[in-house]
Amino acid sequence: MIYTVTLNPSIDYVVNMNQLTEGAVNRVNTEHFYAGGKGINVSQILNQHEIDNIALGFISGFTGDFIQSSLHEKGIKTDFIQLKEGYSRINMKVKTLSDETEINGSGPKISNEEIEKLYQKLDGLTSEDTLVLAGSIPASLPDDFYEQIMKYVAPKQVKVIVDATKNLLLNVLKYQPFLIKPNHHEIAEMFNVTISSTEDLLHYGNQLKEMGAQNVLISMGGDGAILISETGEIYRSNVPKGTVKNSVGAGDSMVAGFIAGYQKDASYEEALRLGAASGSATAFSSDVATRGYIDELVSQINVTKL
Ligand SMILES: Nc1ncnc2c1ncn2[C@@H]1O[C@H](COP(=O)(O)OP(=O)(O)O)[C@@H](O)[C@H]1O
Numbered sequence: 222m223i224y225t226v227t228l229n230p231s232i233d234y235v236v237n238m239n240q241l242t243e244g245a246v247n248r249v250n251t252e253h254f255y256a257g258g259k260g261i262n263v264s265q266i267l268n269q270h271e272i273d274n275i276a277l278g279f280i281s282g283f284t285g286d287f288i289q290s291s292l293h294e295k296g297i298k299t300d301f302i303q304l305k306e307g308y309s310r311i312n313m314k315v316k317t318l319s320d321e322t323e324i325n326g327s328g329p330k331i332s333n334e335e336i337e338k339l340y341q342k343l344d345g346l347t348s349e350d351t352l353v354l355a356g357s358i359p360a361s362l363p364d365d366f367y368e369q370i371m372k373y374v375a376p377k378q379v380k381v382i383v384d385a386t387k388n389l390l391l392n393v394l395k396y397q398p399f400l401i402k403p404n405h406h407e408i409a410e411m412f413n414v415t416i417s418s419t420e421d422l423l424h425y426g427n428q429l430k431e432m433g434a435q436n437v438l439i440s441m442g443g444d445g446a447i448l449i450s451e452t453g454e455i456y457r458s459n460v461p462k463g464t465v466k467n468s469v470g471a472g473d474s475m476v477a478g479f480i481a482g483y484q485k486d487a488s489y490e491e492a493l494r495l496g497a498a499s500g501s502a503t504a505f506s507s508d509v510a511t512r513g514y515i516d517e518l519v520s521q522i523n524v525t526k527l
């Protein structure tokens with residue numbers, strides 16, 4: 222079974238406007254509410270690929286109720302821990318004619334008792350299971366929380382995928398996650414460098430591998446993605462033709478597509494192809510992508526070996 226963990230789920234409030242002016246009253250052209258958070262988005266796209274999975278994490282208040290019910294409406298299995306206090310956050314995504322701006326909340330307080338409940342859910346995991354740890358962690362949790370989870374499940378030999386940034390990611394590498402998916406900006410931030418070429422990206426991607434990651438998938442938005450695989454082969458994917466509607470969740474969709482492609486025949490090339498198609502299909506959609514659209518884009522994805 223695949224378990225996704227979203228410690229800090231959100232309602233993504235996505236608005237479109239021509240331009241955003243700081244310090245002024247801005248009015249939107251369109252507005253939509255979606256259940257969001259990185260692990261939750263991975264679950265949604267895994268479902269599109271008909272891959273059985275359960276979304277874990279913490280939810281709270283009326284916003285948490287919205288997140289849970291909209292996932293259930295889409296047929297997504299959840300096993301969230303209901304927090305006693307606070308509200309799941311609302312993340313604002315503003316798409317203008319020239320830009321995308323995000324304002325992400327910090328999330329509710331989580332007690333030790335509630336953290337313990339999450340560990341209890343991880344108790345039954347085995348080497349047959351995959352755990353996806355994705356997204357930021359609420360301010361009330363220690364910033365080595367992913368590291369603690371990986372240490373906890375390490376004896377069970379669970380396959381772990383991590384989509385996080387900065388120390389949250391760097392600190393888990395010693396537990397050899399099966400896959401990490403930083404984007405090019407996150408790599409530059411993690412190493413405190415400017416990335417100006419593919420060679421630079423490969424250099425720092427290889428460092429992440431040397432630090433312990435089995436597979437390093439580097440996404441580059443509209444410039445596609447690069448996979449440094451555990452076997453040492455390096456692949457690059459292009460992006461298909463389309464118009465970006467809302468790139469929120471593109472990275473999460475790529476992670477889910479990668480899992481789906483890899484599950485088919487353990488081919489990294491196919492995993493990258495389906496990951497790229499899933500990422501772009503989400504970027505070209507208002508909400509996360511549908512299977513029909515992903516399938517339409519797959520034939521336009523070229524994966525080349527570098
Ligand atoms: N503007 C875009 N045009 C086409 N494909 C895109 C675009 N943005 C993202 N994608 C697809 O989604 C993948 C992940 O997107 P990216 O923005 O790099 O991730 P993240 O959301 O984690 O920052 C990309 O590698 C690409 O395949």
Ligand SMILES: O=P(O)(O)OC[C@H]1O[C@](O)(COP(=O)(O)O)[C@@H](O)[C@@H]1O
Pocket residue numbers: 229231233256257258259260262312325355356357358468469470471472473474
């Ligand atoms: O947990 P974080 O880092 O605050 O990110 C949460 C946000 O990321 C998203 O999961 C989108 O992530 P990506 O665009 O990186 O795929 C949103 O749904 C959510 O609002």
